[in-house]
Structures are given as C-alpha cells and as structure tokens.
Amino acid sequence: MRLSSEDIVAVLKQMPSSILFKRINREEVYCSTGFEKTFGITKLNGLDESSIMFFDSQSKQKTAANTLPFYIAATEGAVSQQYRVQTQCRAMNCHVEGGVITTSEENWLVLYVRPDGSDLVANNQQGSAAGKHIVFNQLLSDFSSKLINASVDELDNIIDQALAGFGEFSNVDRCYLFEFNEDMALMSNTHEWVAAGVTPFIDELQNMPTSSLPFFMSHIANGLFKVDDVSSLPESAAAEKAVFEEERIFSILCVRIMVNDTPYGFIGCDIIGSPYSWNTFDIQYLRRIGEMLGNTLQSLHNRKILQKMQLELLEANKQLEQLANIDGLTGIANRRLFDTTLKRDIQRCQEQGLALSLLLIDVDFFKQYNDDYGHVAGDKVLIKIAETLSNSCLGSDDLVARYGGEEFAIILPGTDNIAAKAIASRILRNVTLLNIPHEASAYDKKLTVSVGLISQSNDALRSVYQRQGEQSAMWLLNHADEALYRAKNDGRNCSRS
Numbered sequence: 144m145r146l147s148s149e150d151i152v153a154v155l156k157q158m159p160s161s162i163l164f165k166r167i168n169r170e171e172v173y174c175s176t177g178f179e180k181t182f183g184i185t186k187l188n189g190l191d192e193s194s195i196m197f198f199d200s201q202s203k204q205k206t207a208a209n210t211l212p213f214y215i216a217a218t219e220g221a222v223s224q225q226y227r228v229q230t231q232c233r234a235m236n237c238h239v240e241g242g243v244i245t246t247s248e249e250n251w252l253v254l255y256v257r258p259d260g261s262d263l264v265a266n267n268q269q270g271s272a273a274g275k276h277i278v279f280n281q282l283l284s285d286f287s288s289k290l291i292n293a294s295v296d297e298l299d300n301i302i303d304q305a306l307a308g309f310g311e312f313s314n315v316d317r318c319y320l321f322e323f324n325e326d327m328a329l330m331s332n333t334h335e336w337v338a339a340g341v342t343p344f345i346d347e348l349q350n351m352p353t354s355s356l357p358f359f360m361s362h363i364a365n366g367l368f369k370v371d372d373v374s375s376l377p378e379s380a381a382a383e384k385a386v387f388e389e390e391r392i393f394s395i396l397c398v399r400i401m402v403n404d405t406p407y408g409f410i411g412c413d414i415i416g417s418p419y420s421w422n423t424f425d426i427q428y429l430r431r432i433g434e435m436l437g438n439t440l441q442s443l444h445n446r447k448i449l450q451k452m453q454l455e456l457l458e459a460n461k462q463l464e465q466l467a468n469i470d471g472l473t474g475i476a477n478r479r480l481f482d483t484t485l486k487r488d489i490q491r492c493q494e495q496g497l498a499l500s501l502l503l504i505d506v507d508f509f510k511q512y513n514d515d516y517g518h519v520a521g522d523k524v525l526i527k528i529a530e531t532l533s534n535s536c537l538g539s540d541d542l543v544a545r546y547g548g549e550e551f552a553i554i555l556p557g558t559d560n561i562a563a564k565a566i567a568s569r570i571l572r573n574v575t576l577l578n579i580p581h582e583a584s585a586y587d588k589k590l591t592v593s594v595g596l597i598s599q600s601n602d603a604l605r606s607v608y609q610r611q612g613e614q615s616a617m618w619l620l621n622h623a624d625e626a627l628y629r630a631k632n633d634g635r636n637c638s639r640s
C-alpha cells in the first residue's frame with residue numbers, strides 16, 4: 144500500500160529526528176519537530192528552499208545550486224554529504240543524508256539533517272559526554288603543543304586556528320578573543336572566527352570603551368559572563384542588550400583571561416538567531432581554552448621581558464666596553480684601546496700590502512703651563528688638544544688616543560711617510576691656531592706641541608713584523624719616541640721622524 148501526500152506530511156512532521164522534506168519540483172519546504180527543536184525554530188512551514196542555506200563546511204562558501212542537497216537527491220536519487228546548515232535561527236555543521244520517497248500521488252525529497260556529534264547524544268548521554276571530552280582534549284592538546292613552540296610571529300595564526308577549531312567543535316556561530324588595554328579603559332577584538340554565513344564584527348570592535356558595557360564588565364571581572372537568552376537581560380544591562388540585539392546575538396558566553404595575575408582580556412562565543420542554554424561543559428571547555436591562551440600569552444610576556452632584559456644587558460655591556468676603552472678626561476681612545484688597535488693594525492697592514500705611520504705628540508713645557516695657569520686650566524688644554532688632533536686626522540681608520548699624561552698618539556693605517564708628514568704639519572699648525580696663551584713658550588707666547596713620527600712602507604712593515612713579531616708595536620713606539628725626543632731637542636713646535 145502506498146502512502147498519500149497528506150500521510151507523508153503528517154508522519155514526517157511528527158518525526159523526532161531532524162528532517163527536511165519537500166515535493167519534487169515544488170518550492171515549499173517542510174520540517175519535522177526534531178528539526179525545529181535542533182535549530183531552535185518554531186515555524187518553518189510556508190517557507191521555501193531559500194530560507195535554509197547550505198554552506199560548504201570547509202570553504203565556508205555558499206553551496207552552488209547544483210550541489211544543494213535537495214538538488215543532488217533529486218538528480219542522483221540520494222545524497223550523503225557534510226554541510227553547514229543555516230536557518231534564520233541557527234547555523235550548525237551537519238551531515239545531510241537523504242533521497243526520494245515515492246507515494247501514489249507524487250515524489251518527495253526527504254533529508255535527514257544530523258548535527259555533528261548528535262549521534263552520540265541520541266545513543267547515550269554519557270557516551271556523548273565522554274566522546275565530546277575526548278575530541279575536546281585532543282583539540283586542546285593539539286593547540287597547546289603548537290602554542291608552546293610558537294614564535295611571536297606564528298602566534299596570531301595559531302590563535303585564529305584555535306578559535307576556529309573550538310568554534311566548530313562547539314557548533315557556535317562566532318568565537319573571539321578580546322584584549323584590554325593597560326588601564327582596562329578600552330577593549331579590542333584581536334582575533335575572530337565566524338561560522339559560514341555569519342557576519343564578522345572584528346573591524347567594528349576596536350578600542351571600545353569598557354565603560355560603555357558596565358553590566359558585562361562587572362560580570363567578566365568575576366571571570367564569567369553567561370547569557371542564555373539576551374531578551375531576558377535585566378534593565379541594568381540595557382547597553383549590552385542593545386549591542387547584542389544589533390548583532391542578532393541571542394546567547395553569549397565569555398570567560399576572562401588572566402596574564403601575570405592581571406585581567407588580559409576574554410574569550411567568548413555567540414549563538415545567533417535563537418537562544419541556547421549554555422551547560423557546564425560549554426563553560427568548562429571555554430575556560431580551558433581561555434587558560435591555554437592565558438598561559439601562552441603569559442609565557443610570551445615572560446619571553447618578551449627576558450628578551451628586553453637581555454637587550455638591556457647587551458647594551459650595558461657595550462657601554463661598559465666603550466667606557467673601558469675611553470679616556471675619562473678627553474673622551475678619545477685610551478691607552479688600552481691604543482695598544483690593542485696598534486697590534487691589530489700592524490698585523491692587518493702588513494697582510495694587506497699597506498703602509499703604516501705612527502705619531503707621538505707631546506705638549507711643550509706643559510709642566511710650566513700647569514704651574515703658571517693651574518691644573519684645571521691644564522686639563523682644559525688637554526681636552527682642546529685632543530679635539531684638535533681628532534679634527535686633524537681625516538682617515539676613517541685613524542685612531543687618536545691619549546697615550547698618557549700630556550702625551551697623545553695617533554695610528555695612521557695605510558698612510559705613508561709623505562702623507563704622515565703632512566698630517567704632522569697640520570697638527571702643529573692647528574694647535575698654534577688655538578692661540579692658547581703660554582708665557583713660557585718661545586713661540587709667540589702660545590702653547591705648542593712636538594711630534595715624533597715613524598712611517599713604514601709595507602715592505603718595511605713586513606720585515607719589522609717578521610723580525611719583531613709581537614714586539615713590533617713596541618719597536619715602532621720606541622722609534623716614534625726617539626723621533627719625539629729629537630723634536631724636543633730641536634726646539635719643540637716641530638715634527639721629526
């Protein structure tokens with residue numbers, strides 16, 4: 144015996160399973176009480192196929208006309224496929240299975256729309272909970288291990304993936320992370336996942352004043368904000384109600400995230416279109432995801448502090464290193480840096496086929512200057528001389544150093560005798576141009592210096608290096624010192640080599 148069309152409608156409408164059905168070649172769609180319950184709707188009759196939207200559960204794209212389940216069932220006789228099913232109330236990932244039922248009068252397309260995980264619920268409530276726990280724990284451990292090893296650059300991506308994983312697992316419509324600013328005056332949506340067909344709001348939720356949502360803030364301060372039905376929010380939550388209603392949010396669940404014992408922000412999820420009663424598992428799962436993110440952000444925060452401390456230490460070391468190489472009075476290189484640089488430059492110049500010159504400069508009658516003008520004035524002269532010497536050497540590799548007391552030294556890598564003599568003359572001239580009065584000086588009663596110079600062509604330098612090795616620096620210094628002695632003997636304010 145074949146069933147009549149009325150029988151088919153009457154029977155299928157009463158089915159506790161989630162069923163959608165329609166006549167072939169007719170627009171009107173019917174649903175079972177099971178479907179109404181699952182999707183939280185009260186009246187679907189009289190609606191057409193476009194009232195129920197199907198999305199690809201992977202790509203989130205709206206399903207093309209020729210891959211719609213009613214279409215496949217009609218053309219191929221059967222359908223068995225995964226979809227994201229959206230009614231005007233809710234969207235859920237579902238397995239859709241169905242085919243054609245033939246009556247004496249006409250043919251019907253019948254779809255069994257089974258939300259993911261509902262088979263476990265149907266079979267056994269305890270089994271369902273256990274199965275969900277296993278899936279959740281797997282999800283949590285996957286993301287925990289990714290997050291533990293994540294670099295700062297990878298973090299955003301992994302948080303996005305975690306929200307998507309959790310959103311799909313919980314079958315919610317939107318899942319997000321908000322961050323407070325330092326004084327908690329503002330909050331911003333930093334990451335958001337939305338189910339297929341759901342409008343993202345992240346761009347509109349930046350730098351929102353927390354004072355505009357007082358009811359929410361007072362609840363989240365205690366760790367949890369849970370609303371099963373936005374329409375039942377009290378008068379004191381008028382601001383929140385207006386925001387949620389504008390976004391078509393019916394149910395919302397948020398848990399606070401703590402980093403370093405201070406509120407960092409919150410993770411939350413929304414149900415759009417119909418109220419939903421959050422159960423203890425929903426809260427527990429969201430809390431654990433929040434804790435996972437909190438721990439990650441905390442370790443990231445600690446890592447950043449460590450990195451900052453490391454940088455500060457490196458900078459401090461650099462400064463110490465510089466201080467250890469700088470003469471405190473004049474600010475030019477000290478004897479320590481001079482000694483290491485001379486050794487290094489001798490080695491480098493003889494290897495690279497370069498000449499090298501060395502100058503020793505001594506202030507004339509400086510003892511007398513100190514006696515006549517005082518030690519403080521003497522110090523100022525040394526600072527002026529250091530500055531003048533530095534300005535007289537133009538080579539980028541030249542090193543001007545305070546060799547000791549009122550004596551200075553200059554290393555001129557790659558500089559031959561002719562060029563070095565020109566530099567020595569420049570130094571003598573520039574010092575007299577300072578016009579520093581010095582009564583004891585034979586030169587117009589002005590302060591002068593004497594210069595001892597030694598220049599080595601590359602051949603000569605190489606042979607010194609071969610003979611003297613480590614002592615080459617000392618050998619050069621002795622020769623420069625002898626030249627300086629000659630300059631002093633020859634009346635001062637001159638250079639000798």
Ligand SMILES: Nc1nc2c(ncn2[C@@H]2O[C@H](COP(=O)(O)OP(=O)(O)OP(=O)(O)O)[C@@H](O)[C@H]2O)c(=O)[nH]1
Nearest residue numbers: 505506507508509510511513518521522548549631
């Ligand atoms: N003000 C001041 N004087 C210094 C400093 N270092 C060394 N002197 C002085 O420099 C003087 C060097 O004197 P001498 O070595 O006798 O030589 P001089 O008087 O310059 O005579 P000649 O080198 O022969 O021209 C000493 O009186 C030191 O006390 C310093 O840092 N500041």
